[in-house]
Amino acid sequence: MNTLVTGAAGFIGSNLVDRLLAAGHYVTGVDNFSTGQHYFLDQARAHPNFRLERGDILNKELLISCMRDVQLVLHMAANADVRFGLDHPTKDFQQNAQGTLNVLEAMRICKVPTIAFASTGSVYGEASVIPTPENHPFPVQTSLYGASKLAAEGLIQGYSEGFGIRAYIFRFVSILGERYTHGHVIDFYRQLAEHPGSLNVLGDGTQRKSYLYVHDCVAAILAALDQDRQGVNIFNLGTDEYCQVNDSIGWICEELGCAPNVHYSGGSRGWIGDSPFIFLDCSRIRGLGWQPRLTIRESIVQTVRYLRDHAHRIESALASF
Amino acid sequence: MNTLVTGAAGFIGSNLVDRLLAAGHYVTGVDNFSTGQHYFLDQARAHPNFRLERGDILNKELLISCMRDVQLVLHMAANADVRFGLDHPTKDFQQNAQGTLNVLEAMRICKVPTIAFASTGSVYGEASVIPTPENHPFPVQTSLYGASKLAAEGLIQGYSEGFGIRAYIFRFVSILGERYTHGHVIDFYRQLAEHPGSLNVLGDGTQRKSYLYVHDCVAAILAALDQDRQGVNIFNLGTDEYCQVNDSIGWICEELGCAPNVHYSGGSRGWIGDSPFIFLDCSRIRGLGWQPRLTIRESIVQTVRYLRDHAHRIESALASF
Numbered sequence: 194m195n196t197l198v199t200g201a202a203g204f205i206g207s208n209l210v211d212r213l214l215a216a217g218h219y220v221t222g223v224d225n226f227s228t229g230q231h232y233f234l235d236q237a238r239a240h241p242n243f244r245l246e247r248g249d250i251l252n253k254e255l256l257i258s259c260m261r262d263v264q265l266v267l268h269m270a271a272n273a274d275v276r277f278g279l280d281h282p283t284k285d286f287q288q289n290a291q292g293t294l295n296v297l298e299a300m301r302i303c304k305v306p307t308i309a310f311a312s313t314g315s316v317y318g319e320a321s322v323i324p325t326p327e328n329h330p331f332p333v334q335t336s337l338y339g340a341s342k343l344a345a346e347g348l349i350q351g352y353s354e355g356f357g358i359r360a361y362i363f364r365f366v367s368i369l370g371e372r373y374t375h376g377h378v379i380d381f382y383r384q385l386a387e388h389p390g391s392l393n394v395l396g397d398g399t400q401r402k403s404y405l406y407v408h409d410c411v412a413a414i415l416a417a418l419d420q421d422r423q424g425v426n427i428f429n430l431g432t433d434e435y436c437q438v439n440d441s442i443g444w445i446c447e448e449l450g451c452a453p454n455v456h457y458s459g460g461s462r463g464w465i466g467d468s469p470f471i472f473l474d475c476s477r478i479r480g481l482g483w484q485p486r487l488t489i490r491e492s493i494v495q496t497v498r499y500l501r502d503h504a505h506r507i508e509s510a511l512a513s514f
Numbered sequence: 515m516n517t518l519v520t521g522a523a524g525f526i527g528s529n530l531v532d533r534l535l536a537a538g539h540y541v542t543g544v545d546n547f548s549t550g551q552h553y554f555l556d557q558a559r560a561h562p563n564f565r566l567e568r569g570d571i572l573n574k575e576l577l578i579s580c581m582r583d584v585q586l587v588l589h590m591a592a593n594a595d596v597r598f599g600l601d602h603p604t605k606d607f608q609q610n611a612q613g614t615l616n617v618l619e620a621m622r623i624c625k626v627p628t629i630a631f632a633s634t635g636s637v638y639g640e641a642s643v644i645p646t647p648e649n650h651p652f653p654v655q656t657s658l659y660g661a662s663k664l665a666a667e668g669l670i671q672g673y674s675e676g677f678g679i680r681a682y683i684f685r686f687v688s689i690l691g692e693r694y695t696h697g698h699v700i701d702f703y704r705q706l707a708e709h710p711g712s713l714n715v716l717g718d719g720t721q722r723k724s725y726l727y728v729h730d731c732v733a734a735i736l737a738a739l740d741q742d743r744q745g746v747n748i749f750n751l752g753t754d755e756y757c758q759v760n761d762s763i764g765w766i767c768e769e770l771g772c773a774p775n776v777h778y779s780g781g782s783r784g785w786i787g788d789s790p791f792i793f794l795d796c797s798r799i800r801g802l803g804w805q806p807r808l809t810i811r812e813s814i815v816q817t818v819r820y821l822r823d824h825a826h827r828i829e830s831a832l833a834s835f
Contacts, residue, residue, distance in 0.1 A: 278672070278676065279676040279677070282618075282619060282622065282673070282676070282677075283615060283619065286611075286612075286615055286669065290607075290611065290665060291607075291612075294604060294607055297603075298603065298604065301603065318671070327652065328651040328652050329651070329652050330649040330650070330651060330652070331648065331649050331650050331651070331652055331653065332652065333671050333746050333748075334667075334668040334669075334671035334672045334675070335671070335672070335675045336672055336675070336676070337669070337672040337673075337676060339668070339672065340665075340668030340669050340671060340672035341668075343664065343665070343668040344611060344661075344664070344665030344668055344669070346655075347655040347660070347661030347662075347664040347665055348607065348655075348658070348661050348665070350639070350654050350655035350656070350661060351599070351655045351656070351657055351658040351660065351661035351787070352603070352658075354655070354656045354657070354786060354787050355599065355600040355603070355657070355658060355786055355787060356600070356603075425654050427654075465675060465676055466672070466675050466676060
């Protein structure tokens, strides 16, 4: 199948590219390299079925030129860090909502029948039902990131109804694993690498969060696409567990062999809009036979090992953020 | 209070302006007159507390220049017709989502504390719970109009959480009454004015819809604002009843004194994304003591009388659409 992956040089996008190529698909990758990394695509670039287009999803003409004869768009490009929305209030909207509209317009013009979209559990805001099912009561947004992904979901749904596009919307918990580039594990890793005796934590450490290993995430996306469904299909993606930030700190420190003094700042939330309890009901994707291979603890440890093994590259990559 | 009304020359906006002025507020009206009508503001322009700014909400600088010392923004400007989204797929998004983001950015910069927003029952898509409460299960969008309003709601909620803006989000059913400019009553009125013996109807006539009289809508908005609530406040606005399209046809024909042959086209939906049953649970706004004065039948008849009394002006206004 001819596929197009936006955000192909990103954390999840590049893992998806590798998996699609391994499954025998042709892949066109699009990335503006604002946060994507060339070396994430080292393996893909060596593959004859991979083509890379450097460019921005805000450039609709570029998208149109890439979508000829494409059967499936996997739209992973995004401003992906929920925490910093308030520092640049229009950025999430431009990158995530306007960008998705461009992808949809290019699909409509090029008659691409199917989209898979990386959404987020952040669209539930502070969920009132936990574990949170896909049909949770109409949520109130608490972050500009969540709002921008909600806007993108709505656009995809409107295009699905209006133009017959098949849509797979995946609401992720936080993803961990190889090529991980942002989030608490990297924050803690970097702090502890610099001064192993001290760790500053946003929030009081009791926030309960869910995580999923990136290879499990990619496997879930492909499992859902294999079902070949019509219309709009929404799936939470996560594990059937959660952990406290303090649990995560313990596992990271154990792996790194350090015992820092931990300094907490803020209250029960790490930042404005932080949800103190994220735990998604993933029975719908489980019902397709998919299950995660790694626990949260295993995926955190795997991520720490990846960061340690790639310390030099990660520091140079982070400098580009 | 210093207020700013976007879409001030529109159907709902201009009625709101008149009511705010009557209540003693200062009003700055903004309108690009793409569909707004100068004569809707005849009464307002004669009032010393009214100021009109001709301009587009896509012009953020204009909004900033208008919001100095404003305490309340009533954001009514929108591309407001749900039916034609597929003819221009990016228009709803630009006008309704990007436009709202500009309003919010101007509010943030000018430190305006409160927004009232004209949203829509269309955000429920095809509701699974009827009458539909505000906390209906997370809906799937079926129109680009609904999607654009959902995006705007999410942005408002994100700004409320992030910047402390108080938000009143009103999900309207279809509004009827004086200065009504689009929808089935005007479509039917115009057809019957031209040839009283024949009426073409989108759908099979059994679609069940809800309507609210514009003066009742404006009164509900002001009743909610009077409560002075914090955070995000969402209210459905409608009557505690619905009617079939065929009921409406009967009332319109009775008022006009005609008995046309009715020709139905399409199936149970009038257009792609049309919801065949719209009926909102309005107990939350009722709980504030508000109640509508006109029934659906009375507001349809009132609208027909208004259209008949303003036939000439309406035809010249419609030519500008």
